[in-house]
Amino acid sequence: MRISIQDRPISSSKQTDFMTRNSWAELARGLALALAALLFLAGPASGAVKLPHIVIHSFQLKNGLRVYMVEDHQAPVASVNVWYHVGSKDERTGGTGFAHLFEHLMFQGTASVSPEQFSDYIVRTGGVDNAYTTEDATVFWETFPSNQLPLVLWLEADRMRNLEITDPIFKNEREVVKEERRMKFDNPPYGTVIEKLYEAAFAVHPYHHMTIGSMADLDRASLGDIRSFYDTYYVPNNAALVIVGDIVRSDAEDLVRKYFDPVAAGPPISRRIPVEPAQQAERRLKLAQDVSLPAFVEGFHMPADGTPDSYPLRLAAKILSEGESSRIYRRLVYEKQVAVEAESSADFTEDPNLFFVFAVMNDGFAPERGLAEVATELERLENDPVSSAELAKAQHQILRTFIKGRETSESLADELGYDAVVLKDPELVNDEPARFLAVTPEDIQSAARKYFARENATVVEVYPRTASGTRTGRGEEKHY
Numbered sequence: 115m116r117i118s119i120q121d122r123p124i125s126s127s128k129q130t131d132f133m134t135r136n137s138w139a140e141l142a143r144g145l146a147l148a149l150a151a152l153l154f155l156a157g158p159a160s161g162a163v164k165l166p167h168i169v170i171h172s173f174q175l176k177n178g179l180r181v182y183m184v185e186d187h188q189a190p191v192a193s194v195n196v197w198y199h200v201g202s203k204d205e206r207t208g209g210t211g212f213a214h215l216f217e218h219l220m221f222q223g224t225a226s227v228s229p230e231q232f233s234d235y236i237v238r239t240g241g242v243d244n245a246y247t248t249e250d251a252t253v254f255w256e257t258f259p260s261n262q263l264p265l266v267l268w269l270e271a272d273r274m275r276n277l278e279i280t281d282p283i284f285k286n287e288r289e290v291v292k293e294e295r296r297m298k299f300d301n302p303p304y305g306t307v308i309e310k311l312y313e314a315a316f317a318v319h320p321y322h323h324m325t326i327g328s329m330a331d332l333d334r335a336s337l338g339d340i341r342s343f344y345d346t347y348y349v350p351n352n353a354a355l356v357i358v359g360d361i362v363r364s365d366a367e368d369l370v371r372k373y374f375d376p377v378a379a380g381p382p383i384s385r386r387i388p389v390e391p392a393q394q395a396e397r398r399l400k401l402a403q404d405v406s407l408p409a410f411v412e413g414f415h416m417p418a419d420g421t422p423d424s425y426p427l428r429l430a431a432k433i434l435s436e437g438e439s440s441r442i443y444r445r446l447v448y449e450k451q452v453a454v455e456a457e458s459s460a461d462f463t464e465d466p467n468l469f470f471v472f473a474v475m476n477d478g479f480a481p482e483r484g485l486a487e488v489a490t491e492l493e494r495l496e497n498d499p500v501s502s503a504e505l506a507k508a509q510h511q512i513l514r515t516f517i518k519g520r521e522t523s524e525s526l527a528d529e530l531g532y533d534a535v536v537l538k539d540p541e542l543v544n545d546e547p548a549r550f551l552a553v554t555p556e557d558i559q560s561a562a563r564k565y566f567a568r569e570n571a572t573v574v575e576v577y578p579r580t581a582s583g584t585r586t587g588r589g590e591e592k593h594y
Contacts (some may be wrong), residue, residue, distance in 0.1 A: 167548060170540050171363050177379040178351025181370055182530055182540055184358045185395050192260035192359030193523040197531045200347035201250040202325040203387060211327015212343045214247040218287040224276040232269055232405035236341060248326050248465040250536050257524045260360035264369055271373040274348060281337050286330055303405045304331040307576055311411045314399050315468055315572040318392035349380030356531045359523035397572040400411045402579045409576040410481035413470035414565055420537040425549050426557040431460035431469060433500055434509035441491045442471060450487055452479040464536045495562040499555035512550045
């Protein structure tokens with residue numbers, strides 16, 4: 115299950131009357147789902163009430179493209195997702211940032227569609243479109259009036275293999291990505307702290323680097339490198355097409371075959387993702403940065419999403435870190451007042467990833483104090499079973515995410531694509547709620563003991579550059 119969906123900002127210029135014309139239909143849909151939610155959350159003990167079952171129609175073209183469709187006639191709207199099974203973990207050393215760069219390049223035109231015209235087509239129909247990149251996949255999506263499905267499928271089929279990557283376009287988009295890196299990572303206070311955590315926590319697995327890539331690798335990239343990446347991964351046998359909404363299944367299948375059958379398959383993709391060896395001892399890194407307050411981030415290796423241990427750990431993450439009433443925030447910020455900010459995240463992905471806690475300390479408190487308070491909460495989770503009330507609250511938070519994931523064709527298409535491509539089981543859209551409801555306090559306690567061990571931890575401490583003992587040259591790091 116994909117608990118937190120990537121931020122996909124939509125330009126206000128892409129909001130159209132089409133969205134408001136269907137607001138009443140969406141409201142009715144939301145009310146129906148809200149009623150289902152109330153019934154669902156009221157009856158998990160008996161198991162008598164379930165979310166409505168989503169009927170998924172799937173097939174595969176001869177070129178390897180996998181297709182998943184869901185009919186939903188509550189509003190004259192449809193959503194299309196194209197999931198390419200390529201993310202930052204597929205990038206080689208020295209070639210980071212390519213997957214995210216292609217998120218940009220795929221809007222820059224083909225022989226049939228000029229640069230930026232792709233989105234113009236969608237906007238003129240009254241729709242919206244965008245894309246996002248993760249460690250595991252790159253996703254392009256559109257939501258539009260359902261009678262425009264032929265246009266959207268033609269556009270997606272066209273850019274799947276006909277992208278025109280010229281040197282001026284490549285260089286321009288590379289500069290756009292570099293500026294994005296500056297804005298989101300390099301310039302903000304503490305902006306590179308998570309990046310440093312991943313560099314220290316992963317020795318061989320490509321989760322070692324961030325999806326945005328490094329500035330040096332982007333500068334080194336050549337037009338030939340980029341074209342090779344496109345020819346390897348942007349092929350139908352490495353993609354999945356998801357269509358959800360006001361469609362007739364047989365008609366939609368005919369359209370899919372019309373536009374995508376002619377797209378030639380690429381060579382089989384050989385993935386050699388190295389397995390990260392088990393960490394044997396705590397890793398610690400101290401940084402001096404241009405910040406006003408000390409901070410820390412602590413990460414623990416976690417299993418891949420969809421594995422048995424991921425379900426109790428997801429619930430543990432909710433108990434520890436969901437909102438200001440969560441254990442870690444309440445302890446560090448309210449009760450002990452040692453931190454001005456505290457947050458944590460469980461980054462569950464296709465391969466094992468990290469659960470991490472980040473905190474900015476209050477003036478006069480060192481990171482070590484915050485780490486000690488976090489350790490106290492983790493030990494509490496290991497030693498004392500969570501209460502039935504806490505477990506129920508966490509389960510309800512998870513189930514609310516399932517409910518919201520069905521509110522629109524866009525969110526359902528996204529969830530279905532994730533389950534099909536990353537978790538390799540589209541039926542998890544229907545099956546996962548029961549897995550979360552089956553988790554017991556003892557399951558959470560067992561998982562906490564297994565994964566929140568000191569030898570499984572990586573810690574990055576951040577100190578103001580003027581702090582005693584840490585006044586060093588720009589960017590200096592100390593490993594312990």
